[in-house]
Amino acid sequence: MNTGLEEQIGVLQERLPVFTRSVKGVFRRFKTGVLLLAYAMFFLLPWLPWYRADAPSQAVLFDLPGRRFLVFDLTVYPQDVVWLALLLFIAASVLFFATALVGRAFCGYFCFQTLWTDFFIWIEAKIQGERPARIRLYRQPWGREKLLKIGATHLIWLLASFWTGMSFVLYFGYAPDLLTSFFTGQVAAAAYITVAAITLGTYFAAGHMREQICTYVCPYGRFQSVMYDRETLAVHYDAQRGEALHGRASARSGMRTREERRVRGNGDCIDCGLCVQVCPAGIDIRDGLQYPCISCGLCIDACNGIMDSMGFPRGLIRYDSEANLASAQTTAPRLHWKRLKVIGYGVSIVLMTIYLGYSIFSRSSFEDAVTQIRQPLFIQLSNGDIRNRYQVRITNKQAVAEFYRIQVKGVPASAVELGNFSEVVVKPGRSVTVLASVTLPPEVAARTRELTFVITPRTRPEEAHRDVAGFHYTP
Amino acid sequence: MSEQHLQSQTVQTTGHAWDGDLQEFNNPLPTWWVYTFYVTIVFALVYWVIYPSWPFGKGFLTGFSDISYVNKSGETVTSHWNTRALLQEDLNEAAEMQKPYFSKVAASSFEQIAKDAELSGFVQSAGKALFTDNCAPCHQQGGQGVVSFFPNLTDDDWLYGGSYEKIHETLINGRRGYMPAFGEVLNAQQIDSLANHVASLSGIAHDANKAAAGRALFTSDSAACYYCHGDNGKGRQEIGAPNLTDKIWLWANVPAAEKAQDKVAAIRSVIASGLSKGVMPAWGERMTPDEIKVLTVYVHQLGGAK
Numbered sequence: 001m002n003t004g005l006e007e008q009i010g011v012l013q014e015r016l017p018v019f020t021r022s023v024k025g026v027f028r029r030f031k032t033g034v035l036l037l038a039y040a041m042f043f044l045l046p047w048l049p050w051y052r053a054d055a056p057s058q059a060v061l062f063d064l065p066g067r068r069f070l071v072f073d074l075t076v077y078p079q080d081v082v083w084l085a086l087l088l089f090i091a092a093s094v095l096f097f098a099t100a101l102v103g104r105a106f107c108g109y110f111c112f113q114t115l116w117t118d119f120f121i122w123i124e125a126k127i128q129g130e131r132p133a134r135i136r137l138y139r140q141p142w143g144r145e146k147l148l149k150i151g152a153t154h155l156i157w158l159l160a161s162f163w164t165g166m167s168f169v170l171y172f173g174y175a176p177d178l179l180t181s182f183f184t185g186q187v188a189a190a191a192y193i194t195v196a197a198i199t200l201g202t203y204f205a206a207g208h209m210r211e212q213i214c215t216y217v218c219p220y221g222r223f224q225s226v227m228y229d230r231e232t233l234a235v236h237y238d239a240q241r242g243e244a245l246h247g248r249a250s251a252r253s254g255m256r257t258r259e260e261r262r263v264r265g266n267g268d269c270i271d272c273g274l275c276v277q278v279c280p281a282g283i284d285i286r287d288g289l290q291y292p293c294i295s296c297g298l299c300i301d302a303c304n305g306i307m308d309s310m311g312f313p314r315g316l317i318r319y320d321s322e323a324n325l326a327s328a329q330t331t332a333p334r335l336h337w338k339r340l341k342v343i344g345y346g347v348s349i350v351l352m353t354i355y356l357g358y359s360i361f362s363r364s365s366f367e368d369a370v371t372q373i374r375q376p377l378f379i380q381l382s383n384g385d386i387r388n389r390y391q392v393r394i395t396n397k398q399a400v401a402e403f404y405r406i407q408v409k410g411v412p413a414s415a416v417e418l419g420n421f422s423e424v425v426v427k428p429g430r431s432v433t434v435l436a437s438v439t440l441p442p443e444v445a446a447r448t449r450e451l452t453f454v455i456t457p458r459t460r461p462e463e464a465h466r467d468v469a470g471f472h473y474t475p
Numbered sequence: 476m477s478e479q480h481l482q483s484q485t486v487q488t489t490g491h492a493w494d495g496d497l498q499e500f501n502n503p504l505p506t507w508w509v510y511t512f513y514v515t516i517v518f519a520l521v522y523w524v525i526y527p528s529w530p531f532g533k534g535f536l537t538g539f540s541d542i543s544y545v546n547k548s549g550e551t552v553t554s555h556w557n558t559r560a561l562l563q564e565d566l567n568e569a570a571e572m573q574k575p576y577f578s579k580v581a582a583s584s585f586e587q588i589a590k591d592a593e594l595s596g597f598v599q600s601a602g603k604a605l606f607t608d609n610c611a612p613c614h615q616q617g618g619q620g621v622v623s624f625f626p627n628l629t630d631d632d633w634l635y636g637g638s639y640e641k642i643h644e645t646l647i648n649g650r651r652g653y654m655p656a657f658g659e660v661l662n663a664q665q666i667d668s669l670a671n672h673v674a675s676l677s678g679i680a681h682d683a684n685k686a687a688a689g690r691a692l693f694t695s696d697s698a699a700c701y702y703c704h705g706d707n708g709k710g711r712q713e714i715g716a717p718n719l720t721d722k723i724w725l726w727a728n729v730p731a732a733e734k735a736q737d738k739v740a741a742i743r744s745v746i747a748s749g750l751s752k753g754v755m756p757a758w759g760e761r762m763t764p765d766e767i768k769v770l771t772v773y774v775h776q777l778g779g780a781k
Contacts, residue, residue: 375617380730382632382721389629419776420590432592433599435776 015212017138018282020121021131021274025301034109035118043163046170054399054428056174064172068429074360075429077397079367086356090349095220097345099227101335102319103234107221108296113213116164116206117280120157127153131277157207158199165198211281215292225291230323231336235295237286237317238325242269248286251310258312268312275299275317285317365460366402366426367395370436370453370467377472378445386445386473390436394455396426403458408438408451409466415439423458438471445473526556573601577765580772585639588772595772602773605766609758610774618777623728624752628777632723634715634753637778641712643771645755652715652753657698657746665692669700670743676708676720680735715753726750 022028050059050072061070069076076083098105107114128134128149137146169191170178181187182195205213214221228234242248244267251270255261258268269286276284278299281292285299303317320333337343373389381387396402405423408416421434440448448471456464489499503509523529526538537555544563546552554560576597580588588594607616614620618628626634634652635645657666672689674681693700693708700708703716710718717725724730727741758767 373617375615376619376627376629379619379627379629380722381630382718382723384722387630419595421592424592426592430593433596434592435599 016282018211018280019131019134019138019277020280020298021277021302022125023274023278023298023302023305025298025304027297027301031109031118031296031298035115038110038112038115039119043167046167046175052399056177058174060171061174062172066429075397075399077395080363083356083359086352086359090352090356093345093349093352095224096227097342097349099224100229100232100339100342100345101337102295103228103232104221104224104293104295107214107224107294111220111294113205113218114280114294114296116202117210119160120206120210121280123156123160124153127156154207158203161199161202161206162195164202165195168198169195211292211294214281214294221291221294229339229341230326231321231339233319233321233333233335234289235285235293235297235300235317236289236320236322236325237269237275238315238320238330239267239286239288240325240330241267242286242316243267256310268307268316270306270310272306274302274306278302289322363397364465365396365398365463366404366455366457366465367397368404368455368465368467369393370469372469372472373435374472378474381439384442385439386442387437387439388451388471388473390438390451390453390469392434392436392453392455393431394424394426394434395431396428399428401425401427405456405458406434406436407454407456408436409454410452411438411440411448440471440473442473442475445471446475448473576601577769580768581765585643585768585772585775589775595776598769598772599776602769602776605762605770606773609762610770618774620725622724622730623726626725627723628774630723631778632718632721633712633778634710634717634725636712637775639771639775642774643767646767646770646774647757647759649757650715650753650755652750654703654745654750656749658748661692661698661746665698666743666746667739668692669698669746670739673708673719673742673746674735674739677722679729679738681739726753 045060046058048059049057051057052070055061055063055066055070058070059072063070067078095106124134128137137149140146166179166182169182172178172191173187178187178191182191209217244262245265247266248269248271249255249261249264249266250272255264255266255270261268275286276282276299278301279285280296280298281294283290283292285293297319300317300319304314307314307316318333320330321336324330324333337346369392371391371393373391379387379389392406394404396404403423403425406418406421415438417437417439418434421432424432424434426432436453438451450468451471453467453469454464455467487501489501492498523536524538525540527535528538529536540556541553542556542560542564543551543553544560545567546563552560552563576594579594580598583591583594588598606614606618610618613625614628615625620627631637633641635641635650657669661669668685668689669692670689671681671685672687672693675683675686675689692698693704694706703714704710704719705716708719710716727745729738729741732738732741758770762770
């Protein structure tokens with residue numbers, strides 16, 4: 001009955017667990033350094049005090065109810081959203097720039113998925129031991145030892161994940177108060193939901209999914225591949241040197257020096273497999289550059305250690321360009337930055353950074369808008385004079401209250417009516433709307449098309465803003 | 476990454492065969508889809524219990540989630556869940572948020588409100604909402620009124636006075652403007668003379684002879700215009716008699732008339748037929764004292780504080 005029916009093959013390959021061996025070396029030290037720096041920033045920044053007159057004394061505070069971000073001495077309001085756009089643009093340019101030069105450096109050293117996975121593997125290794133011990137534990141049936149060790153690992157993972165979520169939420173309120181009210185059940189549901197989501201997300205992404213996030217989920221890893229070209233530096237295995245004529249071979253007796261190996265036609269790779277054991281992505285770099293590689297450089301550290309112990313020169317696995325490796329005469333690897341693409345990214349980073357800096361440092365201490373009230377367009381008064389009315393809106397972006405003087409240029413002062421608010425005080429971070437009216441005799445009104453409002457802060461008269469608003473009259 | 480992990484499976488058939496070899500694949504729905512479907516069924520069951528759902532007898536199942544709100548007469552009403560009650564609840568919340576501002580308005584004098592930038596900002600926005608709901612149908616959205624029907628509130632001409640107290644009084648008690656129809660007591664020539672005189676008061680082109688005759692009539696006891704509008708035609712705010720000497724016209728549509736004779740004609744027709752439509756309803760019964768206070772300050776601002 002079933003003859004002639006096609007066979008179907010499962011689309012998703014089951015995950016093979018990856019047990020990484022720890023390794024020492026330059027790249028490992030660099031990764032640890034980045035990890036410590038990033039963690040110090042992320043976990044400690046909410047606790048850094050910073051004196052403020054009008055808000056809690058916290059250096060970085062994302063004040064959502066107040067609709068402002070407080071970052072050290074800078075207050076960012078919703079209308080400053082262009083800064084966020086510039087920041088994202090700069091971040092994207094830096095990513096493109098770095099990728100064109102040295103490949104997926106972001107993935108290997110700076111990405112939070114890499115950092116947290118690294119941290120979780122470190123916890124795992126501290127509790128369960130080195131790679132062989134972890135493999136043994138994985139294979140042995142469930143018992144007291146396995147239960148305790150695996151349980152302890154997961155418990156600490158969950159605690160670390162929780163503190164990750166908690167630290168994230170602490171940026172959105174005054175940290176000491178928020179922490180106590182969090183545990184006494186007094187904060188908004190959104191805070192609990194956020195902490196729960198980040199806790200679970202961190203626990204699964206760094207504890208369970210790990211390299212699968214990079215290979216199956218993350219789009220950055222995929223689109224960074226298209227930024228590679230033949231000059232881009234990447235983690236490569238020097239196959240010419242490692243394999244030679246007859247391939248790699250283990251370092252058994254009679255095969256321990258380069259001369260002996262060369263005579264037999266074998267390369268420098270002694271096939272110890274350490275580069276595979278240390279790889280957090282679970283790949284073999286000797287198969288060539290491949291998409292799961294996050295270019296963390298740990299295989300370079302591993303191989304260099306083996307080369308040292310063998311007395312062979314370092315760099316069998318190294319940062320190099322595809323073009324150099326493919327050439328007949330390989331030279332020392334170097335950065336190929338004299339390329340239009342790289343220079344273009346670099347220039348755009350510099351330009352956008354200058355623009356962002358200029359935009360931030362030339363920001364005004366207040367915002368204002370003058371609009372004519374168009375219902376009705378103009379008003380005829382009992383003596384025949386023509387009146388136009390205006391709404392003057394002033395937003396104080398300083399941390400202290402400020403007085404603003406409102407004047408209208410080019411018309412006599414008696415023509416301008418501001419009620420009690422020719423000078424108005426505005427609280428920090430707040431707005432005030434003042435109604436103004438300008439009354440002109442009909443013959444003057446008929447030739448007046450525009451009025452210029454001048455708004456002058458009392459303590460910063462040099463910052464005075466000019467606003468042009470229309471004056472309407474049709475006789 | 477070996478082949479043993481690649482699961483292979485064979486697709487089942489329904490077991491039927493037509494025309495000897497025509498078979499039908501039996502591809503069941505994906506498991507995740509089926510379970511999602513079951514979850515939606517459970518969701519529906521829970522939903523039916525919580526919210527009003529099925530028709531039942533003459534009514535319907537009301538569900539177990541109640542909703543409470545305070546109605547206009549201050550009673551707390553609890554009913555089954557429904558969107559109308561939800562709206563009431565939201566309105567209660569909004570009123571609660573406005574309360575501190577309204578009580579500050581209640582505790583301040585009109586002048587204090589006008590001096591406080593924050594409070595007059597509240598009056599601008601709350602007053603605008605109240606004005607739109609209650610006043611705009613006649614006085615128009617911006618308070619500009621309609622000539623021949625509803626007074627303009629943005630100019631400096633006030634029939635009954637433009638002080639806070641007078642506006643407040645107008646809002647609470649309403650107004651009733653009245654002018655007798657003089658067509659019944661005066662002849663056409665007299666009315667024409669009067670119209671020319673009234674036109675002359677605000678500088679509209681007119682016949683000087685007729686105006687002189689009109690002036691005599693205006694202050695005479697036979698027409699008795701002066702009784703309300705005053706000897707010089709400047710009106711009397713205590714009875715709402717308009718000032719005839721200014722450029723503002725409410726009843727006679729003078730601004731719309733192009734030629735001088737049409738302007739005079741517009742005035743003539745008002746004198747002849749009189750007026751009884753100058754009626755402003757009393758709002759004291761319909762709005763709370765706080766709302767009326769907010770509206771008073773709002774309307775005062777419209778007229779540029781005069």
